[in-house]
Amino acid sequence: MWYLCAFFHRLLDYRKPEVESLARLFGAFEDEHQNGDVSYHLQWKLPLHHHPDSPFHFVNLPSEQIARNIANRSILVKGMYELWGEGGSYEELRDSVLSYVGDGKLPCLESGSTFRITVDSFGKAISLKEQMELIQGFSYIPFKGQVKLKDPDHNFCLIVVDNNNDGANNGLPPVVQKRFFFGREVGAADRKLIPTYQLKSRTYLGPTAMDAEMAFLMANQALATPGKLVYDPFVGTGSILVAAAHFGAMTMGADIDIRVVRDGRGPDCNVWSNFKQYGLPMPVALLRADNNLPPWRPGLKEVFDAIICDPPYGVRAGGRKSGGRKLLKGTVAPYVVPDDKRTGHIPSTGAYCLVECVHDLLDLAARMLIMGGRLVFFYPVLREDDYSEIHFPEHPCFKLICSSEQILSSRYSRVLLTMVKTGPYTEEIAEAARVKHMEFKDNHLKWLEDGNLHSAVFSPSNAQLTEEAGESKFLKDPRPKYRGKYV
Amino acid sequence: MLSSNIKGVTNGFPLRIEVVKVEEKTVEINADFLKNMFQKIDWKALTEASRSMGYTELPEESEFSLLESDEFLSRFHHALLELHLEEGALVCPESGRRFPVSKGIPNMLLHEDEV
Numbered sequence: 001m002w003y004l005c006a007f008f009h010r011l012l013d014y015r016k017p018e019v020e021s022l023a024r025l026f027g028a029f030e031d032e033h034q035n036g037d038v039s040y041h042l043q044w045k046l047p048l049h050h051h052p053d054s055p056f057h058f059v060n061l062p063s064e065q066i067a068r069n070i071a072n073r074s075i076l077v078k079g080m081y082e083l084w085g086e087g088g089s090y091e092e093l094r095d096s097v098l099s100y101v102g103d104g105k106l107p108c109l110e111s112g113s114t115f116r117i118t119v120d121s122f123g124k125a126i127s128l129k130e131q132m133e134l135i136q137g138f139s140y141i142p143f144k145g146q147v148k149l150k151d152p153d154h155n156f157c158l159i160v161v162d163n164n165n166d167g168a169n170n171g172l173p174p175v176v177q178k179r180f181f182f183g184r185e186v187g188a189a190d191r192k193l194i195p196t197y198q199l200k201s202r203t204y205l206g207p208t209a210m211d212a213e214m215a216f217l218m219a220n221q222a223l224a225t226p227g228k229l230v231y232d233p234f235v236g237t238g239s240i241l242v243a244a245a246h247f248g249a250m251t252m253g254a255d256i257d258i259r260v261v262r263d264g265r266g267p268d269c270n271v272w273s274n275f276k277q278y279g280l281p282m283p284v285a286l287l288r289a290d291n292n293l294p295p296w297r298p299g300l301k302e303v304f305d306a307i308i309c310d311p312p313y314g315v316r317a318g319g320r321k322s323g324g325r326k327l328l329k330g331t332v333a334p335y336v337v338p339d340d341k342r343t344g345h346i347p348s349t350g351a352y353c354l355v356e357c358v359h360d361l362l363d364l365a366a367r368m369l370i371m372g373g374r375l376v377f378f379y380p381v382l383r384e385d386d387y388s389e390i391h392f393p394e395h396p397c398f399k400l401i402c403s404s405e406q407i408l409s410s411r412y413s414r415v416l417l418t419m420v421k422t423g424p425y426t427e428e429i430a431e432a433a434r435v436k437h438m439e440f441k442d443n444h445l446k447w448l449e450d451g452n453l454h455s456a457v458f459s460p461s462n463a464q465l466t467e468e469a470g471e472s473k474f475l476k477d478p479r480p481k482y483r484g485k486y487v
Numbered sequence: 488m489l490s491s492n493i494k495g496v497t498n499g500f501p502l503r504i505e506v507v508k509v510e511e512k513t514v515e516i517n518a519d520f521l522k523n524m525f526q527k528i529d530w531k532a533l534t535e536a537s538r539s540m541g542y543t544e545l546p547e548e549s550e551f552s553l554l555e556s557d558e559f560l561s562r563f564h565h566a567l568l569e570l571h572l573e574e575g576a577l578v579c580p581e582s583g584r585r586f587p588v589s590k591g592i593p594n595m596l597l598h599e600d601e602v
Contacts, residue, residue: 262589
């Protein structure tokens with residue numbers, strides 16, 4: 001069945017993947033499961049003359065219950081509607097609605113029910129007086145129920161799309177034609193979550209704590225749900241796991257910086273307190289471990305249902321790994337810790353480059369995720385010359401199902417990658433990973449220089465060069481990037 | 488789940504637990520999660536670990552059908568999720584290397600000469 005899905009006009013790339021992930025969580029793909037082939041995508045349709053980045057889409061879902069579950073759990077769905085009519089003018093809308101209503105025998109119109117009608121607009125503000133007139137204009141629908149503004153049985157909505165007034169259009173190309181939609185709301189996102197969990201209310205914060213909205217989106221991509229175990233190998237202050245715990249998943253985290261996971265800023269300001277603050281179950285375990293040399297027992301595999309993380313990519317925070325700075329630079333022999341100092345010894349760490357970090361992450365995920373488990377992580381991308389052809393990390397055990405870009409500056413953006421484990425972790429893959437690990441270890445310095453994202457993002461630009469590049473980019477870019485509102 | 492990962496150590500599991508302080512936390516029971524985890528853990532290691540932390544109610548042997556019993560489920564739940572080693576150490580069975588546990592966080596990081 002087709003539903004009208006109206007999104008919030010923000011984080012444009014994240015909207016459809018969120019709905020598709022939740023569709024999987026709520027069993028929209030169950031029929032296909034029996035055939036053996038796994039699908040991750042829904043059928044989408046655009047309204048007439050709409051740009052692909054428009055907030056309005058039609059989506060095909062198996063049942064109203066699934067549509068409601070998806071919308072209510074989502075972060076970016078403003079409303080999911082059963083469409084009663086649409087048109088380019090009020091007359092067309094009227095005809096379309098009347099033909100849907102037919103002889104007026106729809107259960108939503110019955111006398112025992114309560115309803116209300118609201119007006120929403122995109123690209124145009126409509127005054128309250130005008131809204132009243134529009135609502136009264138629907139007197140042609142044979143409503144027999146009572147109007148109830150607070151918590152009615154049925155919520156109807158008129159959506160007016162008219163963003164051709166001054167050319168600004170919320171960052172979208174002009175819509176050629178006005179469009180009106182009328183429908184019954186099936187479900188909508190609970191955006192109250194975001195002010196509740198917003199970072200400024202959080203007791204313990206780090207410099208790279210994940211924004212609450214994004215953390216919820218990541219937890220949705222990872223299909224966090226009660227009974228599942230979710231792991232974050234770069235846990236920091238736990239900002240991503242908080243979102244997963246909100247959706248009922250058990251959580252577990254590791255970090256190489258012991259001050260962050262163990263001490264925090266005091267007894268009531270640490271990772272544990274961030275969970276306590278919202279009344280969420282505490283993580284099953286937090287530990288200090290190095291993603292480069294993970295301490296899992298041999299033979300342990302397929303433990304986590306999902307791994308969600310924001311790896312350190314060296315722009316705002318750099319990664320660290322065991323081994324010690326000097327040793328990794330190859331200038332001194334390994335430092336031998338005297339026996340009497342072993343207990344309190346704090347080992348030094350060396351820089352950890354992005355390529356190696358992502359390699360370790362994929363290897364960890366390939367081994368430790370269950371089949372069908374999800375790896376959700378951010379990957380930085382430089383917005384440069386060959387920007388349209390980005391190569392994302394790959395792994396034989398994983399299938400990349402979606403990538404969502406968030407533009408951070410004119411120089412770089414980060415892309416949320418969602419991967420599903422589709423193949424088992426075999427001996428050969430483990431061996432290949434071990435060889436690669438040794439290669440990283442032996443050529444530590446070379447990798448560090450090659451993958452230096454920090455300098456690419458922060459180095460002063462050569463004005464003339466950028467101008468030329470800017471022009472050519474403009475010509476080359478087949479699809480301009482729209483960012484949506486307030487993003 | 489953890490083991491000693493020092494270079495050259497082949498049999499680093501299970502880590503022996505040295506207890507200084509154990510804390511008990513109340514966690515809401517979730518049967519689905521327990522069933523999910525049951526298949527993944529090493530039962531012998533769990534019984535040994537909980538015994539060394541002073542909890543002896545877990546049976547020596549276990550099988551999946553036991554998960555139908557509420558009593559077993561709550562014991563398993565208690566051992567797995569409510570017992571926390573607050574202060575102490577995890578000790579490698581082969582090399583004797585101590586991984587300190589402080590404020591509930593095991594420090595699994597290696598020294599420079601162990602990498």
